[in-house]
Amino acid sequence: MTYLPLLCQHCANAPCIKACPEDAIKRRDDGLVWIDPEECTGCGLCEEACPYDVIYMNGELGIAQKCTGCAHRVDEGALPRCAEVCPHDAIVFGDEADSVFSEDEHGATLEVYHPEYQAEPRVYWKGLPKPWIAGTVVDPVSDEVISDVAITSVDLFEDGSVTALSDEFGDFWIRRMEKGRKYRLEIRKEGYEDFLAIVTTDGDQDLGNVCLKRTR
Ligand code: SF4
Ligand code: SF4
Incomplete structure (x- = not known):
C-alpha cells in the first residue's frame, strides 16, 4: 500500500477554471488557483472537472472549496501551513524557477x-509510486522456498533490464517499474528450468508462488 498526500496541483491548464460557468475560479499572477466564494454558486461542475479529484463541496456554505495554497499566508510572506508544519520537511514551497x-x-x-x-x-x-513486480520462488517437490534465484525483468520497449535476487524466504520484489510497460521476466537458478513470462505493469503485479521445475 502506498500513501500519497494529494492536494490541488494549481494547474497551469486547469480544467476546473474552464468548467466554471461563473468564472469563479481564478489563477493569481503567482500561479495559485483559488475559488472566489463570493462568485461560486455551488453548481459542482468544477468538482467533476478536476482530474485530481481535489475539489469538494461545502454543503453548509453551498460552495466549492479546495486547497488555496494558503494564498492569504503567502501574501503575508509566510509559507503555506502544510509546508510549515510538516515535521519531515517533505513539502517545499517556493519559486518554480528554483x-x-x-x-x-x-x-x-x-x-x-x-x-x-x-x-x-x-x-x-x-519518489512518486511506481508499479512493482513481486513473488515467491518455490520448489514444489521439496515444498521449500528457493533463495538466491536471479529474477531479471527485461524492458520490451526500451533497452535495459533489472535483476534482483530472491531472499531467504524466496521472496523477490522489483520496484520502480515503468507504468503501462511490458517486461519479459526471466527467473533462473542452476538445477532448475528457466521460468519465463511476460508481465504488464498496468498496476502492481504480485505473481504469488512461482514454482520452478528441477532439471534432474
Ligand atoms: S482543482 Fe484540480 S484542475 Fe483545478 S487547479 Fe487544482 S488540481 Fe488542477
Ligand atoms: S461549484 Fe462554484 S467554482 Fe465550481 S463550477 Fe460551480 S460556480 Fe464554479
Missing part, C-alpha cells in the same frame, strides 16, 4: 502526477 523544483539530490528530474491529464500541474514530486 532548482529544487527541477531535480532531486541525485540529479533525477522531478515528476508531475498524471502528466497524461495535460493539466500542466505545478506540484512537483520526488
Whole structure:
C-alpha cells in the first residue's frame, strides 16, 4: 500500500477554471488557483472537472472549496501551513524557477502526477509510486522456498533490464517499474528450468508462488 498526500496541483491548464460557468475560479499572477466564494454558486461542475479529484463541496456554505495554497499566508510572506508544519520537511514551497523544483539530490528530474491529464500541474514530486513486480520462488517437490534465484525483468520497449535476487524466504520484489510497460521476466537458478513470462505493469503485479521445475 502506498500513501500519497494529494492536494490541488494549481494547474497551469486547469480544467476546473474552464468548467466554471461563473468564472469563479481564478489563477493569481503567482500561479495559485483559488475559488472566489463570493462568485461560486455551488453548481459542482468544477468538482467533476478536476482530474485530481481535489475539489469538494461545502454543503453548509453551498460552495466549492479546495486547497488555496494558503494564498492569504503567502501574501503575508509566510509559507503555506502544510509546508510549515510538516515535521519531515517533505513539502517545499517556493519559486518554480528554483532548482529544487527541477531535480532531486541525485540529479533525477522531478515528476508531475498524471502528466497524461495535460493539466500542466505545478506540484512537483520526488519518489512518486511506481508499479512493482513481486513473488515467491518455490520448489514444489521439496515444498521449500528457493533463495538466491536471479529474477531479471527485461524492458520490451526500451533497452535495459533489472535483476534482483530472491531472499531467504524466496521472496523477490522489483520496484520502480515503468507504468503501462511490458517486461519479459526471466527467473533462473542452476538445477532448475528457466521460468519465463511476460508481465504488464498496468498496476502492481504480485505473481504469488512461482514454482520452478528441477532439471534432474
Ligand atoms: S488540481 Fe484540480 S482543482 Fe487544482 S487547479 Fe488542477 S484542475 Fe483545478
Ligand atoms: S461549484 Fe462554484 S467554482 Fe465550481 S463550477 Fe460551480 S460556480 Fe464554479
